[in-house]
Amino acid sequence: MLDFPRWKKIWLWSLIVVVSLASLPSLASLSGQHWPDSLPDPAVNLGLDLAGGSHILLEADASQIAAQRLETMEESVRTVLRQAEPAIRIGDVSTQNNRLSFMVESAADVDRAREAVLPLVNGTGLTREWSLSVVDETRFVLTPTQQGLADALDQAMDSAKDVIDRRINAIGTLEPTIIRQGDTRIVVQAPGQQDPEALKALIGQTAKLEFKLVDLNALPSDIQAGIAPPGSQIYPYADGSANAGQAVAVRRLGGIKGDNLVGAQQGFDPRDNSPVVNIQFDQQGAAKFARLTTQNVNKPFAIILDDKVLSAPNINEPIRGGTAQISGGFTVESANQLAIALRSGALPVDLKVIEERTVGPDLGADSIRRGLVALGVGTVLILLLMIVTYGRFGLYANAALILNVLMILGIMAVMNATLTLPGLAGFVLTIGAAVDANVLINERIREERRRGRKVLAAVETGYKEASRAIYDANITNVIAATLLFLFGQGPVKGFAVVLVIGVATSMFTAVTITRMWFAGWLRRTRPADLHI
């Protein structure tokens, strides 16, 4: 029990030195000192509550993805049937109840229609994305499969994450963390972001740009009442645009989307110097745009951003160059944001902010200062109490305690863990618990001496008997901390991390290390009595 062979001592000391060294960069960063660039710097990360920053939790609406897929499928079905030789006429198209159904007008065409539609249904992947059934001889019903929907949602979320990543990088935010959470959520954490509103405006904007033809047959009174003619849809004008408060009816199909862009910049309208966004289509987009504008000269088309109409200008002449100018009551800032958002691509699905936590950097710095003061005062008081109570053995416990703090910091730094405000409280508690181990041991040694055991036997029994309770108590603490880690959110997780690491290191420092020092002292001095 009290034998420490040389190899074991060397091993323990090197562990102490290495892990303590690993804590130095973190200590420097916590106390605001400069750490030399030439040295390795595995410093512990500061959580948003200490460093300041924004935490934004976004959620996508899964039903929107389903609706979009239906719409795309409808367009594809219409296209393949129109392009069949001869064209297959269909009617009574409906996308109600999350499925697409239509009737083939002539029963003779049913087999040809099925052959044409089948490749769309099977999709490109291994799994079937849609199931096709024909009822009442001529009615086709296409229902998305669960797997197909789940895959589509998964892809949409992945690309939404990429889009957010590009947007945030475009405004030069430092080290943002963007991670998917669950099926429909994305967490964005940006340390030190000074203006969370701008960040939110940027990532919250779907930036779905569409060009659709205005339905000139719609009666103004119907639009007012929200009744769209068949095949059309009513969109409101955007706030701040010239016709804000009004609405316009546009043809549902046949428009083009703004996802074939190669560039978007904020600029100014040469006529009145109002802020605008200039966009450039890629080759494919330019061709589509040219076709749309050529076929519809002298008709108005609506420029729609995120389901709001920015403007509905008249097409005076075909636009073939692949560039366009979007105006609609922008400020320079909002035009700039839209340009960034368009350049980064549209979000495939609307994302809504369902949780936001922002901490100003001043408050964070204040929290660190106060937390460190409390930690310092508490530690000094404990050190004093231990020396007053256990003398030399209190000193051993104290040295172990300081090592313990350094080791926790060092391990956290190497693990790249995050220190949060509740994590600081975790340090305070770990210190208390580490001391408890030494209290248990020292009290037990006192007790054994009172019962008349010899010095060596008392120390040996003290460590042995106390270790059992220390072990059990620490295991239960690890159980509590693990559950805290599994169920806890954000900063609370940081608390659990400190507790778990602290339990492990305190077993090492408070039991093994103090025993090594104790044993060394006993061997050197061979005392007849213990002053404990």
Place this chain on the structure above:
Amino acid sequence: MKLLKLVPDNTNIHFLKWRMPFFVVSGLLIAASWALVIVNGLNLGVDFVGGQMIRVTFVGQNDAPVSEMRREIAGLGYGDPIIQRFGQPNEASIRMKLPEGSDRQPDLANTMAERITGALKAAHPGIRIDGVDSVSGKVSGELFQTGLMSLLFAMIAISIYIWVRFEWQFGVGALFALFHDVSLTLGMFAITGLEFDLNIVAAILTIIGYSLNDTIVVYDRIRENLKKYRKMPLPELLDLSVNETLARTVMTSLTLLIALIPLLFFGPASLFGMAAAITLGIFIGTYSSIYMAAPLLIWFGVKSDSFVPAADVPDKAERIARGEA
């Protein structure tokens, strides 16, 4: 140098003589705590009910103009805010309920935060917005659920561990003691109206951990004495065990307290509730180990030969402690 002894050697206090009265008191305290929780309710923070908490500092001023802020925010039409001092006198926290219909349209909550901070910045040029927590009803519901689950699972998992390491009576005794600690902590939050947020769940789990620390130390000694004094009546044996560990109990509680009290007085404002809960938890946890966890063993009828067969085989803990495993 004379060393400090907080507890004299060889104390012989008959703790368990008073077990019935204290048991009744504990029962009443638990009942009172739950009654308070039900009648008063907990002052649940935005983490658990959703809504917004905005923290502001009036830089260079002595006091936060609470009544002015209340008027300005009420003027926005979102209802009356709850404004509390938070930390220093020139710091305040503003809490708002979620606006109508925000369960379907989470964006409404964010618009509200923007309008409030905008109005405050316009009216008070020296204001510093320190933090905005905006939690939608959906997220807060989940946080509440996971918080509750972590408490329940922790209590059950720990009790099972003790059952495995000791005997079933010890596991059940520990579970009762933990239930006592959690109930009284909740009671304190109901009576003081301190804000109950995610940090407090962490605090309660910590209390569970450390109350158990105490219980285990006492149980461990009981187990040891059960092997040693096989003829001793159980109440006497429990008293002996509690007395033998008393010095350690007092010393450890004291060290934890002196670590926590600076946190209470000098620590960051947002940790105050957490530090207060854990400080109280140290008292009730120590008490429950002696007056809940130990006497329950008498009622559950622990036999003095429960641990005899294993007596000669060093268990895993001992081997690890010796560095053999």
